[in-house]
Amino acid sequence: MGEFINPASVPKVTFYNGVEVPCVGMGTFGSDRFTPEQVSGAVAGAIRCGYRMFDCAACYGNEDQIGQVFQDAFDEGVVERSELFIMTKVWNDMHERVEESCRKSIADLKCDYIDLFFIHWPFPNYHAPGCDVDSRNPDSKPFSAEEFIRTYRQCEELVEKGLIRNIGISNMTIPKLEAVLPLMKIQPAACEMELHPCFQQQELFDYLNDHKIQPIGFMPLGSPQRPERDICPEDVADMQTPEMQEIAKAHGVHPALIALKWARQRGQIPIPFSVHEVEYVSNLKSMTEDPLTDEEMAKIATLEKNNRLVKGQVFLWEGAKDWHDLWDEDGVIVTL
Ligand SMILES: NC(=O)c1ccc[n+]([C@@H]2O[C@H](COP(=O)([O-])OP(=O)(O)OC[C@H]3O[C@@H](n4cnc5c(N)ncnc54)[C@H](OP(=O)(O)O)[C@@H]3O)[C@@H](O)[C@H]2O)c1
Secondary structure, three states: OOOOOOHHHOOEEEOOOOOEEEOOOEEOOOOOOOOHHHHHHHHHHHHHHOOOEEEOOHHHOOHHHHHHHHHHHHHOOOOOHHHOEEEEEEOHHHOOOHHHHHHHHHHHHOOOOEEEEEEOOOOOOOOOOOOOOOOOOOOOOOOOHHHHHHHHHHHHHHHHOOOEEEEEEEOOOHHHHHHHHHHOOOOOOEEEEEOEOOEOOHHHHHHHHHOOOEEEEEOOOOOOOOOHHHOOOOOOOHHHOHHHHHHHHHHOOOHHHHHHHHHHHHOOEEOOOOOOHHHHHHHHHHHHOOOOOHHHHHHHHOOOOOOOOOOOHHHOOOOOOOHHHHHOOOOOOOOO
16 A cells, blocks of 8 residues: 555645535546546545545546445445545536436445535536537527526535535636525535636635635646647646746645645645546645745745636537636626
């Protein structure tokens, strides 16, 4: 067995409702490059090295394999169910059948209940796996608060039924939150959003903190292995910026670990992905040692370049201008 990082030594973050979680989790999206077996193999290694939080999703196509890994870990007494914090998400084509989706994830993940259950995208717009970024589904529509709340209500019922412990939202904007927060009976515990040094979403980040919704940062390293559809020529490679390289050199580590330290110290929970043991071990360990200085934190704050990587083109409706319409950049919800 490789290195073990005592989970007790990993700093914790507390949600508004008192639930305490590790300050880092492991992502499980294979980016179309890694098989379910490679990803679940990494989850098995990660549990044994001390990870306790995992970010799964129905649409990642690997929950069954990851569930087998959880089951084996429980059976072998490596960890108890209550020690893991398991997150998953309902995909866009299941917004009307949330309980069915949740029950399937629980069965696949073999975990009895979900700790944090996200609505993956705030609309039911669906695209076929692997479709072209320019293709538009004729059924796709702009965001509707009414429709969203119908989906959210189903999540609230899942809390009442004990199938999930916390509700999460993902890929949201401030105007959408303004429209739906007053309609919720159970406040969301967390919001999963794209966050890395060149895409800091400061306004949304502050809004979430003001509303006691914990930001969880996806693509914390700038996702160097992301699918082709999410790669644009103008994208900036976070870890290759001179500032990140320089800080990494000063600490004698890979820039990935600097991005993770920055994320934790700023206050988001990063969920880095890797199938390589040396990487996922160092990602977890980086949370327990050698923090960044105030000057280094300030330097990384200047790297903001509004470089959104997941633009979401495939969720656009007919008549939408371009992907900017998904993100309400003028402060109002973009409709038809
Ligand atoms: N809610 C949403 O809509 C949403 C969207 C996207 C992602 N997510 C979640 O966020 C997770 C993370 O995003 P991501 O996987 O796209 O991107 P990421 O974590 O930013 O980047 C992952 C890549 O970084 C490299 N890496 C990891 N640790 C490293 C280290 N210590 N040193 C050097 N390189 C390292 C690995 O590349 P190599 O294999 O080349 O080493 C890995 O493939 C996903 O797995 C998923 O769970 C959620």
